[in-house]
Amino acid sequence: MPQKVHTSHGRDHLRRGSDPSPGLGDRALNVIIEGLGPITTGVKCDYKIDDDFTIIEWHMLADVAGSMVIDIWKDVVASFPPTIADTITASAKPTLSSAAYASSLTLTGWTTAVYAGDVLRFNVDSASTITRICLALRLKPTQHKSF
Numbered sequence: 001m002p003q004k005v006h007t008s009h010g011r012d013h014l015r016r017g018s019d020p021s022p023g024l025g026d027r028a029l030n031v032i033i034e035g036l037g038p039i040t041t042g043v044k045c046d047y048k049i050d051d052d053f054t055i056i057e058w059h060m061l062a063d064v065a066g067s068m069v070i071d072i073w074k075d076v077v078a079s080f081p082p083t084i085a086d087t088i089t090a091s092a093k094p095t096l097s098s099a100a101y102a103s104s105l106t107l108t109g110w111t112t113a114v115y116a117g118d119v120l121r122f123n124v125d126s127a128s129t130i131t132r133i134c135l136a137l138r139l140k141p142t143q144h145k146s147f
Contacts, residue, residue: 002052027053027139031122034132039068041124048077049118052142053108058094059103059136066129069095073121082121088112093125094135104137 033044062068071093073082090109096102114120122135 018102029137033133039127039130044122047120049114052115053139055112055137056140057105057138060096062100062130063091063132065100068127069125070094071123071125075120
């Protein structure tokens, strides 16, 4: 069945007058996958990174309780497309297990650094029941020191 994928890259941290580093707050990369029926396995979307970030956590929010495992592959745009050999999640893939919500700050084995020009590819390894899910990655901008 056809499936739609939406991505958004927005502010996860609101700037306030007291913010000591305006514009340097955490960001969210939201990947929304939805189907006309249960979501199937396979590659769902690619996202080109526009700046340097460190991935610091993930959240999965589903429309119904179910199970899903999503792998994330990364490569430079010149080597597009990323493949399973380019996985950044090791054995700690974002996973829902008979639930509608899961999250983790523990990214054991992950390659958490992403750079401007990298492409992230999102692959559903397994799925059951879920017809719409949002995988949200929390990104911390990399601050470069000027000399």
